[in-house]
Structure formats: structure tokens, C-alpha cells
Amino acid sequence: MNAETKTAARLTDEFFHASQARAFASLSPASLSLAWLDWAMHLGASPGKQIELLRLAFDHQRELGQYLVECLKASGDPSTVCVEPPETDRRFSDPAWCKWPYNIMHQSFLVTQNWWEEATSDMRGVSRHHLDQVSFWARQLLDMASPGNQLWTNPVALDRTIQQRGMNLMRGGAYFLEDIVRHQAGMPVAGADKFRVGHDVATTPGKVVMRNGLAELIQYAPSTETVRPEPILLIPAWIMKYYILDLSPHNSLVRYLRDQGYTVYCLSWKNPKDEDAERGMDDYLREGFFAALDTINKIQPGRAVHATGYCLGGTLLAIAAAAMARDGDQRLASISLFTAQVDFSEPGEIGLFIDESQVHMLEAQMQRRGYFSADQMASAFQMLRSYDLLWSHVINVYLLGERRPINDLMAWNADTTRMPARMHSEYLRRLYLNNDLSAGRYPVAGRPVSISDIRLPMFAVGTVTDHVAPWRSVYKLHQLYPGELSFVLTSGGHNAGIVNEPGHPRRHYHIRERRPRDPFLPPDEWLAKADLQQGSWWPAWTQWLAGRSGKAEAPPSPGCSDCPSLGDAPGRYVLEK
Template sequence: MDPGTVLEELAQVAQQIQDQMQDAWQQPVLDGPVLNSMAGGLLQALALFNQSLLADPGRLMQAQAKLWEGYAQLWQHSLAALAGQTPPAGAVADRRFRGTDWQLPAFDLIRQCYLLTGQWLLEQVTGVGDLDPATRRKLTFYTRQFADALSPSNFVATNPEVLRATVESGGQNLLHGLRHMLEDMQRGGGRLDPRMTDPGAFEVGVNIAATPGKVVFQNGLMQLIQYTPVTDQVYRRPLLVVPPWINKFYVMDLQPKNSLVGWWVEQGYTVFMISWVNPGPELAGKSFEDYMIEGPLAALDAIEQACGEREVNAVGYCIGGTLLLSTLAYMAATGDERIKSATTFASLLDFTEPGDLGVFIDEDQISALEGKMAQTGYLDSADMATAFNLLRANDLIWSFFVNNYLLGKDPAPFDLLFWNADATRMPAAMHSFYLRNMYLHNRLREPGGITLAGVPIDLSKIAVPCYFVATVEDHIAPWRSVHAGALLPGGKTRFVLSGSGHIAGIINPPAAHKYQHWTCDSLPTNPEEWRTAAQEHAGSWWPDWKFWLGRRAGGKVMARMPGTGGLPAIEDAPGSYVRMTSHKE
């Protein structure tokens, strides 16, 4: 294709994108109270920050002098490099600048100027001493977003890899990129929704979420999957898994090589998995206690019918773990002893320090969100996805902006990102309760602070042994906050810290030989004391948990086939609820 034709097509696609954007701005979803509330909160935080700077002009002058000194040093290093001298070591390696072209003198100078300026901006926010923690967190978060957006890797003229691709392809990369952008805007109904993976590479129930089993029970909120055993004998106590309903359960059942469900079955467990419905407006009134009653409590009744066993061990992931421990506190108050141990993966019980998600939590933002949910009956999956993606903007936003739109490449197949894009909605009543009682007021940790089904609950009344797993790089459930929650139950508790983050640190099969984990036989109340006393081990934490749970799993019995007990099979796993999509086609 000649350059003139490329330019003509670029102009045509750009006009189509402009038309999509004009239509999008007329949609109320982009002009709602939530964005106004977020903007208002940010402006208020900036005003407080400016007042603090003006109150101490000497500090501002020192900061500016330090910045210019840094620029002068960079300039000297660049001149030395042009003269053939070896410059001193540059900034810490950053995946945005890993290509060899970034080492060329001009682009190295651009890169280092950007990193220096971005670090300087963050230091100004974190270095102000008279800001309250909430304002400081908000300013730090949005300053980081601002700095990430202005990275030279995000622009054609300052990204050497993009410039090289543009020259070599005659601009075809930019044309392909604009076409990708147009497709993403059309799929998102005017909202830019970059593809993170090849959607055609995976199919639920075929090559992902494909561990054999049967749906043996269902109600309006969930289906219960019983997986097919692969051993002749199984542990007597079944394993009930309560996944998050912010995303779908199959993060624990991706492909055979990294399926936690498959690993459980191989260890000899009868696994029952809750698969939550993807709610629409008809479920707007479903509450947190409804999730308890129609979720784990209903599952316990179904498990007894399916295999005749009352006693189970239970696992909860993220908000599923929060629900599991809330349910255990309810059961302790009502004399129900069917759950004999509880394990949580990256779950919060104490929300004193909620991490970067706290930037979205205040009265104004929650009230605005409630107003929006009142119109639809649910929180749209795209809103939730945007919030989580902003927590790792370079990995989950800007890397795809560069790959898909500037380089014009198709995203690579990746099971975890396929799952991440398969988001779910949140019922309005449940989500409002969760945000207010957990995040905003932190009532779950208080004895009697929350009432479920008419029963005030107290986490300290939980007497069963608990196993808490946190991850060291978790931005959603910070490990110190998970540690604080692990101190709340009244039974014997084991706390384990895994390497990596909220997903990769949990879904880490031993055969991968990745990351590390830390264990300690005691549980000091200070997380730093625990970290000092803990012993580091290479690889996955799964074997440690296998030993812990195996001592509580009961003796071996003959394997139980799904659908052959008291509950007949309804359909094959993974069931129909997990196939409910939130995407607009």
C-alpha cells in the first residue's frame, strides 16, 4: 500500500473514531454523578495540597533546586555518552523501556528525564507532612496515573520501537492500531475497551474452566459444581469453595497446567465449587446476607444431600473469603458446626488499610455510585474493571495501548487476561452494603458491628482452625491488612505470605517453580515482627497448605461420582451461569 493510500485510510478511520467519541459523550454513563464525584474529590485534594505548598515556600524552592540539579546531571551524562564515554548506571529497569532502542542517547535522555520528573512529582505529594492519610492516598494515586499517562512510551514521536515499526511498515502499524481502536470503541458502546488477549483463543468449558464435573444444585444466585474424582479414594470431608463474585470462579480452573481445582481433585478431595450468577436488574435487591444464605449455607445443605456428609472444609477467595468468614461468624452464633476449617486467599476482614482501592471510597463517591446503581439495579462490570485496571495502569492499560494501537499488533493469547476480561456485575443492594459496612465504616472487625439474617456477628467467636494466604505485591488486599484480619478469628490460625500479587501469587502451581512463600508457626500481632520471624521457602505455598488441610480432611472413603448421590446432575460443568456475559455484542 502506498503512503497516500495509508494516509487516506488513516483519515477515514480517525473520522469514524471521532464519530464514536461524539456519540459516547452523549451517553449518560459518561456524564454521570460518579465521574463528577471523583473529579470533585480530586480537586479538593489538590486544593489542600496547594495550600500546604504555599504555606512552606522554602520547601518548594528546595524541591525545584533538586529537580534542576537532577536535570543538569542527566545532561552531563548525555554529553559524555555522545563523546563515547560510558555513562553511569541509569534508572532502575522499567518494562516500558526494555527495548534496546531506548539505550540510544536521545531516547535514553528522554526516558531518564521522564523517570526523574515522575519520581520528583510523587515525592512532592508523599513528602507533604500536614495532609491526612486519605488525601495523601488520593493525591499519590492520581499523580501516579498522571505520570503513567505521560510516559514517552505512550507517544509515537518518543517511542523508538513505534517509530521503527512505522518506518518499516510504511505506517501500516498506525492504520492497524486505529482499526483496533475503532473495534474496541464499537464493542464498548463508545467506551474505549482495549482487548487484553485474543478472545478466540479460549472457550469456557473447552480449553478453560474444563475440569470435568456436574452441576448438582442451583438457585437464583448460584450453581453448585461437583467435580469428577480422579482417585479411587477421597478424603471424607468435602471441600466447599466460595469464589469471588466480582469475577468468575474459573480463575481457579484455568488450564490443566495451572488449575487449582484440578490439583485439589488430584490430591483426593471431593470439590464443590460455587458458580455465582451474573446478576441483572432483576436481582437489584439481593443483599450480602442473601449471598450468605443462598451461597455457602445453601451449598452446605446441598453437599449433605449429594454425598451424605455434614462436615466440610471451606475455602474463600477475595470477597469470597470475606463472605466465608462472615458466614462462619453467623454459624458460630447459631450453633452450626458443619464447617470444620476455613482457608482464605487474599481476603480482607479488617479494612483499616484497604490499599489503593481506598482512593475510590468516601461518602461522596459511594453516594454517587448508589445513585447510578439505582437507575440500573447493578454496578456495571465495565466500571469495576476500570477501577481494578487503574491499580496497575502500566500493565493493564498502557501496555495494551502501545501494543494494540501504536504498534498495531494483536494481543497474545493469555488465559488469565481472558478471565480478567470476563467480568461480572454487582447487585445494587449487596454492593452498597459491602462498600459502606466493610470499606467505609470497617464494621466487620467489630463484635456485633454487622448483622446478617437478624443475627449480630462476631468474628472472634469463630473457633475452627483458619489458614490465611496473603500476597506480598497485592494492591487489592494488602498483605498487612490480610494479616490484621487473620488476628480476628478466635481459633488457631496459620498465616502464610506468598510472592507476587493478588492472582499470580495464589494461582501458582508447584510444578511452575515460581516465586516464593514465607511461613511462621506463630502469629505476632505486628506484621513486621511476623515478617522478621518468618522463614522463606522457594516455590509455591500449595504444599504447605496441603499438609495443613490434610490433617483436617478426615479418613479416606470411596470416591463419590457427581450425580449419583442424593442430587442428580443438572448439566455438565462448568454450567450455564458462568457463561453469562456482561459484554455488549
């Protein structure tokens, strides 16, 4: 077979796979089919498991039958239930679900859910990835069938409809049409227009002092008469707009750091288009982190930098710091990583969407587009938290007719970005599939880097309910980095745990410092020994930074002769759609 024939065959396959990805919402049917087949074949060859599940089904039906009898005896309102929902399950928390016949409906649903949890767990012989996929998709299908999602089986929605004579459904229908129109037109979600970038959020004053084809660097104006000599460089992930670190004035991390007497710089990534398809991870290192560091060195020569990375920006920082350690580059004073993974062997439920078949399908689709779209990422995150991000919205907005106002964090979350095809493919393959960084195989400038080479003090933050970077995965940094490490586990999720300003109610965190010669503690043992503190972790972090900073001095001027001001913050790139 000649080269032209092979090329034609490859292009034909790519076109077919891209079309398949569009038809299946970017999910690989081969991957899903293999997972279900693996589970079904092993279940079929496990008579003991079949008997166990059959017995469990009989037990559940017997318990449900007894509960039905108790309901009839107690006029539909027994004092007990046969299945208690998990503490985190809020779907049936309203007292209306305890009334007949809705108590039977939701108890039947919970019984079925329990059976499927048992059926899709502890199946010997099935690969861990396939078993996790089957369990996940079984939950998704069950969530779709929940009685709370249907008008006629949801007592709360029915009561509201009767009380308001259907006006809630009229409002819900109007909201549904509005959401469709906004989505099709590429408009922000309803209510997001109250949080305009540069007017209501991202308002901390500053100047853009660097701009290239991939990123801008913002230098923020000081708010104190003196500042620490070591500036702080914030590196956000490029899968999000940077201003999560500079939201409203009351919860802006940038503003908080500035008010604590630090010179703050922050990268703002370009929202890539199809012409950026060939930009890879090396480009984000070179034109992002290292370009920003070079600019800071021109503005504040001789000053070491407190580098801080958030999410994927933290992974990028870890890679860059390892390369600097390898090359003897000593321009950093410390490293701080927020919800950032460096070992992807246990990435959490996001790993359900990452295997060879899935990545190949995404690559075929990105080859046609040139980028990974924001809608694809939003869909994946919605499925990871289907009740919180999807079904609760359907119930509250479309059935109950309640459009609750959104906050600044929700508006930011809807201000989505894209990712270049090459970068996203390298990111998925090198980090998730191959786990090259933790294995010391990740190449920078053609040579591998190792996290173990880093000798700078490090501060890391994980969040309790993180679905993107689970804290136990973030904690694996302890096994790769041998130096001084302060680790914080804070309440909240991937975003809300980081936007954690002082004074926010019901916040707490655990903190513990690991010295270079201390023995390794497994995560659960660490949690048992770590100090529990109430409130925000921000003051603990700035206190940690202060202990690794010099005496205060006059603040630097904005920009320099080689890096003049290119405009006011928040800059140009953050406004791109």
C-alpha cells in the same frame, strides 16, 4: 416541606448525580476537588515545605543541566544518569532510551516524577485519604505525559516504524479499530475465543447439584478410587466467574484437589441483571454459602466441610463462619482464605475510590441501572496498574503493532460480571467505609458477629504484589482471629499468585504457623521469621488439609434424592453475559 416535595427533590438529585457519574467515569468530582484543595491549602500555608520543594526543583534542574553537558561531551551517550528509575519501572529499560536525545527526555520525566512524589508526600495537616488521592492522581497525570506513550518521543516505536516503513502503525490502527468494535458490541477481547468455557477452560467433569436465583453448586466427579471423608467447598468472589479455580487442565485448582483425593464442590454465581438490584449481602450468605452447605450435607450427611473462600468469597466465608460460631453450628472442619480481607482499615489503593462522596455517586448511578457494571470495575483496576494494564497495551499493540496472544488467565479476566446495586452498596459501606466486620458490628440475621468467636483451624494466603487485597491488609487476620492460623505469602499478584500450580517456574512462598498462645508478630517481622519455600504453595495447603481430615473412603455419588443432577459442569450461570 411535605413528603412529596422531599421525594421529588431526592429523585432529582439522584438523576443529576447519576448523570454526573456518567460524565466523570464514575469518579466523584467533589471528592477529587476536596483532596486537591486540602493539599493546596496546606501547601500554601507551609512556607518550609515550599522552600524545600523549591530547593529540590533547583537541585533537579542543576543535575539535569550537568547531565546535558555530559551528554554533549560524550556525543550524547554519557556513562551515568542523574536519576535511576525504580526497579519495578520497565518503561525505559530498552537500550534505545540511553541514546540522544531520548536519554534527556526520559531523565527529565523521571526528575519531574521525583519532584511530584516529594510534593505529594509528608504534607502535614492533610488527611491521609486526601494525600493518597493527590499522590495517585499526580502519578496518573504524569503517566499520561510519559515520553514512552508518544510515537515521536519513543525511540523503540520510531525505530520500528522506520524498519517496517509504517506497517506497525497500520497494524496498530487496525487493532485499535478492532478493539473499539469489540468493546461497543460487548464482545470478548481479541484472542479470548480460544478459551471457551466448558471446552478449553472449566473442563473438570462434574454435575450441577443445586441451582437457585443466585448461585449454582457444582459437585466434581472423583478421579481417585477413595477420597477423604471431608469435602472441600470452594467459594469464589461474585465479582468474577468461578472458573479461575478451574482454568486449563494443567493449572486447575479444582482438578488438582480432586487428584489429591478430595470431593470438591464449587459455587458458581449468577451474573446479576437489573431485576436483581435488591439482592444484598444476606442473600449471598443465604442463597450462596448456606444453601451450598445444606446441599453438601444432604449428599454427604455427617461430614464436616473444609470451606475455602477466594477474595470477596473469603470475606463472605469469614462472615458465615463467625455466624456459625455464634450460633453453635459445627458443620465446618476448617477454613481457608485466599487473598481475603476481614479488616478494611488499610485496604490499599482500591481505597482511593471509596469515600462517602464516591459511594454516594456510585449508589445514584446503580439506582438508575440496578447493578454495578463490569466496565466500572475494570476501569478502576486499570488505573491502579496503569502501566501494566493500559499504557503498555497502548505502546505494544497500537504503536509497535504487536498483538501478543493472551493466556487462559487473561481470557478469564476479560469475562466480566456485574454486582447488584444493594449488595455493592452494603459491601462498600459496611466493610470498607465502616469496617464493621473487624469491629464486631457486622450483622447476620439481625445480630452482630465477631471473627474472634471462630475456633476452627485456619489457612490464609496473601500475595506479594496484590493491588486488590494487599498482603499486609490480609495479614490483619492475625489480630482478629485467636486460633490456629497458618499464613502463606506467595509470589505473584491477586490472581496469578492463587493460580499457582506445581511446576510453574520462578514461584516461591513464605509460610509460618501461629498457635493460639503465640505472641503477635508485625507483618515485616513475620516475613523475616517465616520459612522460604520454592515452588507452589498448593502442596503445602493440601498437606495441611490432610492433617485435618479422616481416613480415605469410597467417594460419594453425584447428587442425592433431594438434590438430583441439574446438568453437567460448568453449568448455566457461568455462561451468562
